[in-house]
Amino acid sequence: MSQEQLQGVLCMKKPPEFTSFDVIGKLRGILHMRRLGHTGTLDPMATGVLPILVGRATRACDILPDQDKTYRAQVRFGWETDTEDIWGTRTAAYPEMHVTREALEAALPQFVGEISQIPPMYSAVSVEGRRLYDLARKGLVVERPARQVQVYEIVLESFDETSQEAVLSVSCGKGTYIRTLLADLGHVLGGGAVMTALCRTRASGFTLEQSYTFDEVTEMCRMGTLGAHLVPTDRLFASLPELRFSAEQTQRYCNGVKLPLEQVAGVVPEHTEYRAYGADGGFLGIAQAEPETGLLRVGKNFS
Structure with missing residues (x-):
């Protein structure tokens, strides 16, 4: 089978400062294939699992039954930005805010289950036919309807009370904005919060351990072993x-x-x-x- 005839899922470790489409573009150059797609967008500064659909597997883009994801997110309490993460412009500070482990653990259950979120202005959500991030870059803020999203579990992995930083593992359904969840958590705790790092550890049933770097994929192509590293397409529909x-x-x-x-x-x-x-x-x-x-x-x- 030639490389052009391959199909399946290639799990990538998305590096920071790459959009999901940047990953597709670079892989097209490495694989010399045009027919590639991905199963879920990651913000440019986020890292982690990005399942890439290869060949005829791209037909699965709009029918995936498993769109649940798990993230490891780092959050810092005490301030806010316009993007709800550390890469935005600071809009508010709460110097008197001091979160304790007890208060944090008590607040987390409020964000498990079906919860309501207002999409951030810096997002790809469309309002009246216009992308929110296009409006935000022009300095505009518009009303956004709240959306219901599903959060299955939040685990507090670590918390440093001195630096006011925590690491959370969040398992959730499609359309959940982790930075918005963290910003809302900051409000509940009496101030603000920003996301300082985000890694997707699971997506569409695939894990970080199953994922590859660009260098590893380049070596697979050189050795002619790419096909052996593709996950069969039917695994997308294991449920x-x-x-x-x-x-x-x-x-x-x-x-x-x-x-x-x-x-x-x-x-x-x-x-x-x-x-x-x-x-x-x-x-x-x-x-x-x-x-x-x-x-x-x-x-x-x-x-």
């Missing part, structure tokens, strides 16, 4: 039940023919999405059940 077709079903399915649900082994009444595999065990893609018609159709093809 979905699987269906395995007979040879006849495989041929019909690959030709776009809908299959009667009653004739497909493994169909579960409460599920409408499945991982579909052919008679040879190869991953075909995502199949969609239509309970109202009693048929199974091709959802997204990866073969």
Whole structure:
């Protein structure tokens, strides 16, 4: 198989000062491939896991079932900036603010579960067709509707009462702004807070330990071993039940023919999405059940 025919997930360790699109651009130069995508944007100064979709795996961008993420965030209490992180312009200081471990631990449960967040002005959220960061760079502040996001767990990894700095591990759902969560935490504790570092340690089921640097990927290409380091595309859909077709079903399915649900082994009444595999065990893609018609159709093809 040529490198152009490869597909799967290449987990990258995003370095600081790179946007997610910068990572794609550099990888295109290393891999000599155009068909690349990513599963979730990271701010330029953030580091950590950035799953890159290679080849036909890019078709998964808009249908990923697992969009949960885990971050290790460092926060400093006592001041605020316009970007809610250390790289912005200071807008307020709270010299009398002093956070104790007890107060911090007591405040954290307020930010677990379904919580409301107002997106920061320096974000890619659109309001009336305009990106907030474009407005913020012009010095404008506009009303932003609050959004509901899901935070599953916050663990206090360390706290230095003298420097007023803490390290938190945050597991959350799609659309959660960690710097906003930290800024809101600062308000609850009687002042302000800014994020001073952020590392994504898990994304779409992939971890930092599974991720590679640019130099490592360059060496893989030199050795011709890139394919061996790609995570199979079907791992993106590990949370979905699987269906395995007979040879006849495989041929019909690959030709776009809908299959009667009653004739497909493994169909579960409460599920409408499945991982579909052919008679040879190869991953075909995502199949969609239509309970109202009693048929199974091709959802997204990866073969």
